Amino acid sequence: EPEVTQTPSHQVTQMGQEVILRCVPISNHLYFYWYRQILGQKVEFLVSFYNNEISEKSEIFDDQFSVERPDGSNFTLKIRSTKLEDSAMYFCASSRRGMNTEAFFGQGTRLTVV
């Protein structure tokens, strides 16, 4: 069964450092998303991406965040200068069409900022 793959599963970084979280969406999917979940809190939408551009982003997705599809298979989330409050589980998702009801999620990357 096809699945969304995220690497690494756990990333520890020093405050102020840049991190890149990587995702390999399902191969024939065209829409890509990042969500995050701070421990004990709700899953929150960050950004969606289609046709090599951002289609929607939340207030959380400020200038410290960026997304990129550097090649035909990867989808990355970059946090330029990490803060302690960026510590969370980050989920990548993809869908074949722009139907969020058909989105498949990856297993997540746990980011710990120290």
Added chain:
Amino acid sequence: QKEVEQDPGPLSVPEGAIVSLNCTYSNSAFQYFMWYRQYSRKGPELLMYTYSSGNKEDGRFTAQVDKSSKYISLFIRDSQPSDSATYLCAMSLNTGNQFYFGTGTSLTVIP
């Protein structure tokens, strides 16, 4: 952000019980209502979605939406230990991109 409220539990039931999971919401413009299951250390897995009001059944799972009360439910019949997971409700305005999630309810089904 209190758009979607969900009782976090934990909820513990014996095997074979009927489980009722619920969410309330404040934005009457929500039209798509989803239920996700999340096992430990895994991403959310879509169980069911419903458009607007009404019921939808899939095997042992039934989703209900009452838009007049801004209340959605997921019923699990004949619950199994393998149903033990966190259940997340999510909703959106349309088939656009952003979901609004509940906090999730932790369910344990005891053999």
